[in-house]
Amino acid sequence: xxxxxxxxxxxxxxxxxxxxxxxxxxxxxxxxxxxxxxxxxxxxxxxxxxxxxxxxxxxxxxxxxxxxxxxxxxxxxxxxxxxxxxxxxxxxxxxxxxxxxxxxxxxxxxxxxxxxxxxxxxxxxxxxxxxxxxxxxxxxxxxxxxxxxxxxxxxxxxxxxxxxxxxxxxxxxxxxxxxxxxxxxxxxxxxxxxxxxxxxxxxxxxxxxxxxxxxxxxxxxxxxxxxxxxxxxxxxxxxxxxxxxxxxxxxxxxxxxxxxxxxxxxxxxxxxxxxxxxxxxxxxxxxxxxxxxxxxxxxxxxxxxxxxxxxxxxxxxxxxxxxxxxxxxxxxxxxxxxxxxxxxxxxxxxxxxxxxxxxxxxxxxxxxxxxxxxxxxxxxxxxxxxxxxxxxxxxxxxxxxxxxxxxxxxxxxxxxxxxxxxxxxxxxxxxxxxxxxxxxxxxxxxxxxxxxxxxxxxxxxxxxxxxxxxxxxxxxxxxxxxxxxxxxxxxxxxxxxxxxxxxxxxxxxxxxxxxxxxxxxxxxxxxxxxxxxxxxxxxxxxxxxxxxxxxxxxxxxxxxxxxxxxxxxxxxxxxxxxxxxxxxxxxxxxxxxxxxxxxxxxxxxxxxxxxxxxxxxxxxxxxxxxxxxxxxxxxxxxxxxxxxxxxxxxxxxxxxxxxxxx
Numbered sequence: 001x002x003x004x005x006x007x008x009x010x011x012x013x014x015x016x017x018x019x020x021x022x023x024x025x026x027x028x029x030x031x032x033x034x035x036x037x038x039x040x041x042x043x044x045x046x047x048x049x050x051x052x053x054x055x056x057x058x059x060x061x062x063x064x065x066x067x068x069x070x071x072x073x074x075x076x077x078x079x080x081x082x083x084x085x086x087x088x089x090x091x092x093x094x095x096x097x098x099x100x101x102x103x104x105x106x107x108x109x110x111x112x113x114x115x116x117x118x119x120x121x122x123x124x125x126x127x128x129x130x131x132x133x134x135x136x137x138x139x140x141x142x143x144x145x146x147x148x149x150x151x152x153x154x155x156x157x158x159x160x161x162x163x164x165x166x167x168x169x170x171x172x173x174x175x176x177x178x179x180x181x182x183x184x185x186x187x188x189x190x191x192x193x194x195x196x197x198x199x200x201x202x203x204x205x206x207x208x209x210x211x212x213x214x215x216x217x218x219x220x221x222x223x224x225x226x227x228x229x230x231x232x233x234x235x236x237x238x239x240x241x242x243x244x245x246x247x248x249x250x251x252x253x254x255x256x257x258x259x260x261x262x263x264x265x266x267x268x269x270x271x272x273x274x275x276x277x278x279x280x281x282x283x284x285x286x287x288x289x290x291x292x293x294x295x296x297x298x299x300x301x302x303x304x305x306x307x308x309x310x311x312x313x314x315x316x317x318x319x320x321x322x323x324x325x326x327x328x329x330x331x332x333x334x335x336x337x338x339x340x341x342x343x344x345x346x347x348x349x350x351x352x353x354x355x356x357x358x359x360x361x362x363x364x365x366x367x368x369x370x371x372x373x374x375x376x377x378x379x380x381x382x383x384x385x386x387x388x389x390x391x392x393x394x395x396x397x398x399x400x401x402x403x404x405x406x407x408x409x410x411x412x413x414x415x416x417x418x419x420x421x422x423x424x425x426x427x428x429x430x431x432x433x434x435x436x437x438x439x440x441x442x443x444x445x446x447x448x449x450x451x452x453x454x455x456x457x458x459x460x461x462x463x464x465x466x467x468x469x470x471x472x473x474x475x476x477x478x479x480x481x482x483x484x485x486x487x488x489x490x491x492x493x494x495x496x497x498x499x500x501x502x503x504x505x506x507x508x509x510x511x512x513x514x515x516x517x518x519x520x521x522x523x524x525x526x527x528x529x530x531x532x533x534x535x536x537x538x539x540x541x542x543x544x545x546x547x548x549x550x551x552x553x554x555x556x557x558x559x560x561x562x563x564x565x566x567x568x569x570x571x572x573x574x575x576x577x578x579x580x581x582x583x584x585x586x587x588x589x590x591x592x593x594x595x596x597x598x599x600x601x602x603x604x605x606x607x608x609x610x611x612x613x614x615x616x617x618x619x620x621x622x623x624x625x626x627x628x629x630x631x632x633x634x635x636x637x638x639x640x641x642x643x644x645x646x647x648x649x650x651x652x653x654x655x656x657x658x659x660x661x662x
Contacts, residue, residue, distance in 0.1 A: 019156040022168050024225030026175050029149055031218035032094075033179030035101060036142050038187040038211040040066075041329045044308050045191070045315070046204050049491060050108060051128055059308040059593060063586040065135050066304055070583035072143025074239070079144070081237035086152040087229060090145050094219040097141020101212035103134035108204035111197040119199035146579070155232050174340075181336035187211065188327035192531075242283050245275045277641070290577045292364070292622060295371075298615040300585025301592070302374050302608050306332050308589070310381065313601070315493060316388050318555040320532060328493060364623035371616035378609035385602035392489055393434075401439045401461035403481075406431040408502045408522070408562060409472035411449055418444035426470065431560075434465060447479045454479050467560065469500060469522055482524040486558055496527040496558040507563055508540040519563070527558065539563060 043065070047058035080089040106112070107130030113123040121127055153172060157165040191207035194200040249271035256270070264270060268280050268287075314328035354361045396402045407413050407426040414425045417435075421442060426432060439462040447454050447470055454477045465484040470477070482500070490496050499509045501519035509516040509525065512535060516525040536550045553559060592611070598604045 017161070018164050018168070019228070019230070021156050021225050021228040021230070022153055024221055024228070025149065025153045025156070026168075026171055028218045028222040029172060030175040030179045031214045031221065032097075032142070032145070032149075033176045034183040035097075035211040035215035035218065036069075036138075037180040037332075038183030038214070039101060039104060039138070039208055040307055041184045041187050041332055042191045042204065042207045044311050045329055046108060046131075046208075048312065048315075049202065050110075050204055051124060051131065055312050056593065058312070059305075060590055062308045063304065063589045065139060066307075067583040067586035067590075068136070068139035069143045070579045070586070072140055073146045073579045075140070076144030077147040077239065078237050080148045081234055082240065083234060085231060085234050086148045086155070087226070087231045090148050090152065090222060091219075093141045093144035094215070094222065096137050097145070098212065098215045098219055100134045100137025100139075100141055101208065101215045103130055103137065105205050105208035105212050107131040107134055108208050110199065110201045114198060117198040119196075119201065152229075156230050177336045177339050181333060181340065183211065183214075184333040184336065185330060188329040191329065192327050241279060242286065245271050245279055245283050246287075248274050286577075288626075292619070292626065293577050293581050295615040295619040295622070296367075296581040297584035297588055298612050299371050299374055300582045301588035302378055302585075302612055304582070304586055305589060305608075306335060309601070309604075313381065313385060313388070315491060316392070316489065316556065317384075317493075319493060320555055325532065362623075364619075364626060368616060368620045368623060371612055371619060375609045375612040375616060378605045378612070382602040382605035382609065385600075385605060389600070389602065394436075395487060396436060396463050396465065398463060399439055400436055400463065401442065402434040402436050402465045403461075403468055404432050404434045404466075405468045405470060406500070406560070406562070407470050408500070409449060409470060409477075411472055413447060413449040413470045413472070413477070415468065415470065416446040416448070417442055418446060439463075445479070445481070447477055449477050450475075452477045456481060467500075467524070469524070471502065471522060478522055480522045480524075484527075484558075486527060490529065490556050490558065493555045494529050494531055495553045495556065497530050497553070498525045498527045498560055500524045500560060500562050502562050502564050503541070505541050509563065510538045510540075511535050524560075537561070 044058050044062045047053045047061060048055065053061070076089060076093060080086045084092065107127050110119070110121055111117075113121045113126050115122050150169070150172060153168060154165055157168070187207045187210065190210060191202055191204060193203040193206065195203040195206060246268070249268045252273060253267055253270040266284060268284055271280055271283075310331060311329050314331045317328075319326035319328065319330075351361065403417075405413075405415050405424060405426050407428050407430055410428050412425060412427055414423060416423045417437065419441070421437060422435065424432060424435070442458060442461065445456045445458055445468065447456070447468075449470070449472045452472070452475065456479055458481065465486060467482045467484055469480045469482055472478075486496060497511070499516055499519060501507050501521055501523050504521055506518050506520050508518050511528075511530070514528050514530075516528070519525055530553065532553050532555045534550050534552045551561070592608065593604065598607065
């Protein structure tokens, strides 16, 4: 039902008692959160795989960006409350935000500087510069509007619409989680596609471009509703007033530090010469809460690593869940899913059960338990990392070489590593694991099959992997030492695939759009990068053409395929303080990760878990001694005092008037 209500003399369109303007605000928030979290979901992988930064630098820049996003809300609040107002601030910084997202999308276009069309940008510094500019603009935009949008939505309601205002905030925060959830599912899928003009690459331009488009939509939707908004003029920033009050109290106390001046009940009372009791009382309550915020950055230091260390950890894991392939950056989807599912369950089931058990589960105790669970989560991450490390290949170090044997023949073979190092029997159609040797001691390979023996002199094998292909042909033995040009585990969950020709004639192999070239008998192709999943393989010889049955490949492995003959109000101050804890938490990641010098990733996870556990204990002690204060009760007392003071002033005025008449 559409109707019109009056607010401050102005007719405001409403829908079932709700201002129509709030629907534009909710849609704006959904699109903006989609834009932010969608871009952020793929950011650390963009740093690692497109800009070719290592894990530590990628993590450092990621957390610097997130910290900046949570520092700039102070800047946005000051502009809105002291100068432009919320509406103009949202419009202005949303334009900055949209430009930043567009710049990020442009920075990720591979063909922008790929002049020789080899699939690699020729001027990475250009892409880095554009990325940094884009991220700074995004941080200014998203952080600047963060404290304004929800408050602007609240401004649309009258004082007698408290029920509607409460429901609006519930819908508003639901839109935040919906935008976050959908974007962290969609943008990794877009990133996983291949696109490009001259060469096909991971589609980062699309992964950044869709969030840029959604931010443009957010801006347009917000502007469309401009004629319906109730726009409150700037009233001055409460954070500035609180800061001035605190500064004056400290300065005044220092001036009156002599013993001749009597002590006051609270050090903030030294501001009473300049500021009223209400502001001083409110500031006392705020400082009491802000004191409890001190340990919280350690929690955010762990929480925000979902988008950095945990995402990088996911790149070394198998995301194949049957018919569903989960991208590494999609693991961040778990957070909004659990929020949407667990919040109602906890509020409706768990908390009532705890209350029935006679436990006073205060908000501070809930935070303490949350910190403890976060510490356990990092212990779990450390245990997962230990298991991952067990699966990682160990590559030869200086002075070492690694060789594995594959028997392509039909009879048993034995390889003797000389002089007298090791004798290895190999059955037909069997491949051994890699064996590590001292390069300086290994100089000869003797291959025996039946009554035949062939020798091969080896040299210059240091820090390299090789495959020894062995095959009996009639009464003779053939042995070929093939270089395995792999120095690390495949990244982004991709696979490295090569072919060995076990046919008598030359064969041409094609898989997808990749041609492996003509392979002579016992020759091996180079490794090529492929994503997981099922692939069709086509083989051609000079005399025939045969389609080899498709093969399904896993995640992050190296494959050698053998081709055989037959294959198949103070709230703003508290909000600013809260956002500041997030920013400081990300700064802590930079400091700890940079200073720890831990060579093992699992050890860093344990370090963070231990730090949060210590902070959790400190917070529990702080919470134990904290006394709850009801702000409404304090406000009521202040109102009563002001009424009494007003009555007293009025009586004095009457007395003065009587005296003047006498």
